[in-house]
Amino acid sequence: MTKILQRNLYREVADRIGDLIEHGELLPGERISEKQLCDRFGVSRTPLREALKVLATEGLIELLPNRGARVVRLTLKNVKDTYDLMAALEGLSGELACQYISDAEIAAIRQLHDTMLEHYRNRDLMPYFQVNRQIHESILAASNNDVLQEMYSNLSQRVKRVRYSKQMTERYWSQAVKDHENMMAALEKRDSQSLGQILRDHLCNKIEVATLAGVIDTEDDKSVANS
Amino acid sequence: MTKILQRNLYREVADRIGDLIEHGELLPGERISEKQLCDRFGVSRTPLREALKVLATEGLIELLPNRGARVVRLTLKNVKDTYDLMAALEGLSGELACQYISDAEIAAIRQLHDTMLEHYRNRDLMPYFQVNRQIHESILAASNNDVLQEMYSNLSQRVKRVRYSKQMTERYWSQAVKDHENMMAALEKRDSQSLGQILRDHLCNKIEVATLAGVIDTEDDKSVANS
DNA sequence: CTAAAGAATATTGAATTCATAATCTATTTT
């Protein structure tokens, strides 16, 4: 997949700041200094400030009038809300995919599925997650709904930075694999109702949330003192 | 027209441009002139351009590198995709509302519902739609999910400008009212599965889409000539 | 020594300026 080369400086800067947030170089609640980032990226304040406005719209940072920007502090409720929404969107993607997906696309997903099972049997966690993600993305792509994909992508961005803190227990892992077996069966039957329901109930996201409580909403050195 | 004198100038400008798009003063596909809007709002290009970036992120306009901004041209598929998504979100809002809604809130919605029925009996179309919208908004609010509400609001904004072109047929109207009767029953029983399903299937949005084909994607004088 | 007040500094908000790319117009060539 060739990347569309962005000529827009502000978009480039926004993506870079997004990366900093995702990788924890900018902490939740941390004040974002315009000057500091300008120096870091070698751009002037104009495109940087445009990027900040865009990131605020995307929900990654928040802007306080006359007081600059800060990284959004994810609360447990906030993450929970986001996952509930993502589950609903995945459900919709499954329903739609059943209507539009081609035999070839199903075969490709079947292949991913089998690969994933192999990783599960070997207990290769990272490759498992990698392929798992590809399966969900394939179904999303097959939904043939651009708005849905855009929205899902945005929500995914917001909670990306809390993903690394997962410790899969054996019980949940086997359940997730069973879910995927059912998904695969529903998809190959093109049973949209079933696939939608399975994806909505698929708990892997919620597991993450459950194991997460300690990571998010950390009390930092920076003060908050707002409404 | 009152001039702008508020903090968060870019937000104000973005909202005003959004209004222009919604009310058809800026047409789909129409090139947006920065200078013209600057003069109109009495602001400099800096906050205006920030507003354009935000509007592009919200999906109302699109930015072409070095070639300015233009109002997004809604295609039938685009609107259809958006409504599919909104239906899924409404479904989720219903499920969640059943979990969190208070007796008082249900009573308030019951009151709105009865008022709506009255408007239906009198065939008062506009008041009917007004109260109808209030009911859906009340359920959304009761869902207790801020992210959901934010997303729904954004999607709603995108398709707002095609709403006025609806001609409700008697048959669809009576069906919509029946749907609402079922919704009300499910809500009062706090039957989240039922309410979710009813809201997802509730067709009023799709009626709009069906009667819409002539309105959207109008071929304007302005040229497009992109991928 | 603490706390309040005021000056100094730094940061943000917005307008202006400069640079570059796109568009338009007029002229030239076939």
Added chain:
DNA sequence: AAAATAGATTATGAATTCAATATTCTTTAG
């Protein structure tokens, strides 16, 4: 006369400048 090209004009992209608000530091009163 039609098409192509060079120059002029306009619009956009980005940096800089100016103005305001907020923050920090210093001084002074209690």
